[in-house]
Amino acid sequence: MAGIVGYGAHLPRHRIKVEEIAKVWGADAPSYKKGLMLREKSVPPPDMDTITLAVEAAKNALKRSGGVNPADIGAIYIGSESHPYAVKPSGTTVAEAIGATPDIHCADFEFACKAGSEAMFVALSHVDSGNMKYALAIAADTSQGAPSDALEFSAAAGAGAFIMGKDNLIAxxxxxxxxxxxxxxxxxxxxxxxxxxxxxxxxxxxxxxxxxxxxxxxxxxxxxxxxxxxxxxxxxxxxxxxxxxxxxxxxxxxxxxxxxxxxxxxxxxxxxxxxxxxxxxxxxxxxxxxxxxxxxxxxxxxxxxxxxxxxIDEVRDLAVKTHKLLDENLIYVDYGTYAKFRHKIKMND
Amino acid sequence: MTMFSSRNWREYPQRYRLEASKFKKSGKTYFPPRAVDPETSDTVQEKVVLPDTGKIVTYTVIRTAPGMWADNAPYALAIAELTDGTRLMAQVADCDVNEVKIGMEIRIEFRRIQTESHHGVLSYGYKFVPKWY
The missing domain is CATH 3.40.47.10 (Thiolase/Chalcone synthase)
Structure with a gap:
């Protein structure tokens, strides 16, 4: 069957701790940390969104692909619930940025938190059926959680990308x-x-x-x-x-x-x-x-x-590893910076 | 200070993919790409893609930013020399302005460059980030 030819991830470097959010809303940080089993979350800076995360993850997937020519990618599917535009595809920008246009099929998928695996499922099916040689599936989000809601403690940002193909598989x-x-x-x-x-x-x-x-x-x-x-x-x-x-x-x-x-x-x-x-x-x-x-x-x-x-042994070191992005060189922000980054502050137009 | 979507679109090759023009006669690479080599008037060129790492040559710090970059301020605007010798200017992201140094190694990342009000087009392109891996 079809499988993964290249994979990659991208994460913001910024993090906010549960304590920092809890203190603003008078919530009990230890019980949130225990209840959610979560101590911090990633925060996208203002110049990072689903499209930029997707592009960087896709570039890392290309690095591990053994030289897949972006022009040979037949489809780009991006699953997200935070596509930057309500009307204008994320996929075409990503396709343009990695050099995969114009002979390509693009669609943005939405299905709450499984839009990314949906993209993977469809990409695999296209390759499996012989419709195309390669298909790129990307899962990316800069998630929203309402202020003071339990979701605010967890809603985070990141992207994973997978080039699906039939030959030269990693998985x-x-x-x-x-x-x-x-x-x-x-x-x-x-x-x-x-x-x-x-x-x-x-x-x-x-x-x-x-x-x-x-x-x-x-x-x-x-x-x-x-x-x-x-x-x-x-x-x-x-x-x-x-x-x-x-x-x-x-x-x-x-x-x-x-x-x-x-x-x-x-x-x-x-x-x-x-x-x-x-x-x-x-x-x-x-x-x-x-x-x-x-x-x-x-x-x-x-x-x-x-x-x-x-x-897998040949390709894993060809791009940055996910745990390196998760654990190293983090930038911790306070709630005010987080609120600014996430556009939670009302501004004059 | 808005970027028209048509102009943005015309500049995708350099903004999205770092495509430069290399002229046959002089062997010189220009970024952003040019139609004519200003030194030799040569028009015979090939498209080259610039490397995505380099070092900061000089920089300045912007503390009073134009409206659409206000949420990035303060930030450094730097000229970097890439590993092939090409120099270009971009904003330095993910870096405290006090930590920006001449000689600092950078990597190019795809970022949102401009956000035109709440209803306009979003412009994407390259920024420098500290090269930490």
Whole structure:
């Protein structure tokens, strides 16, 4: 089957700590940190958005692609819930920036937090069907969370990019499965700046039921069990949910560790499980099986089973590793700077 | 101080992809690209893509920024020499202005350059960031 020919990530260097947000709203930082299992989140500076994150992640994917000519990429799909324009595609700017125009198909995907895996799913299908040689799928977000809402502690920014192809694979996609129902757990109406959510309703019936639905279905389809996998990556709206769903499905903490980024990164929405996959590929060995399951409110999950090839050893050092972007050279900002960066302050036009 | 979307569009090759013109007769590379070599009047050229790393040659600090860059202030505006010797000017992002130094190694990143009010076009292009990896 088709698979990953090149992968890459990009993250902002800026971070804000839970304590910094909590002190503004009179919230109890230790209980938020424990409840969300999260200590800080990434913050995009004012000159960074879904398009710029996507371009940098795509460039890193090209570096690991073994010389894929951008002109041979037949499609660019970007999944995000923070496309900079309401009307004007993100994909064409990214295509132009990496030199993939004009013979290309572009579409911006939206599906709450699973828009990125949706892009991966469609890109894989195009390559698999022989429609095109390569397709680029990008998961990128500069997530919104309403001030003082629980989401404000987690809504973060980042991007993961994957060039899908058939030859020269880094990871072969062995199986996919998608699982969707109509679930009113989280939404944002048109012209609203911040999303709304159903509080605790977003847990059991939404995230957990859907993630387990897609995970159990792909395990059954593939005839595999959790212990067959070297690693597993789940959608991570906070640190706690992916840890709990992994455990309930029979995966261990060791399996999720490399791709469990939320405690230090926050929830990168569409980027969450795809960026987790980049961090996991960074440490994977040839022959390893990687389990991946996204989740997007509304609601649905896309699950994938990847088999890592020997090429991983040749390419992993050709671009910056995700954990380096996550852990090193961070710039901590206070709430005022964060509010300015995220345009939460009313200005004169 | 707004950039018309048509002008922005015409400059995509250099702003998005760092494309420069290298003239056959003199072997000189110009960025932004030129149609005619000003020294030799040569028009025979090839497109070259500039490298994405270099060093700061000189800089100035902008503390009172024009409106559309107000949320970036204070910031440094620098001239950097890339590894192929080409010099270009850009804003230095992700860097405290007190930490910008002549000789500092930079990498070029794709960033949002201008935001035209709440309803205008967004302009993208290159900025310098400290090269830390």
């Amino acid at each position: 072969d996609c062995l199986f996919t499965h998608s699982y969707m129902t109509d679930m009113p757990d989280f939404w944002r109406r048109e012209h609203q700046f911040y999303p709304q959510h159903g509080g605790r309703f977003t847990g059991e019936e939404a995230y957990f039921a859907t993630t387990k639905g897609a995970s159990n279905a792909i395990l059954k389809k593939s005839g595999k069990k959790p212990s067959d996998f070297a690693y597993a990556v789940f959608h991570q709206p906070n640190g706690k949910f992916p840890q709990r769903v992994a455990k309930e499905l029979g995966f261990t903490q060791e399996q999720i560790d490399p791709g469990w980024l939320a405690p230090r990164l926050g929830n990168t929405y569409s980027g969450a499980s795809p960026i987790g996959l980049t961090a996991t590929l960074d440490v994977a060995k040839p022959g390893d099986l990687i389990f991946m399951c996204s989740y997007g409110s509304g609601a649905g999950s896309d699950s994938f089973i990847w088999k890592v090839t020997e090429r």
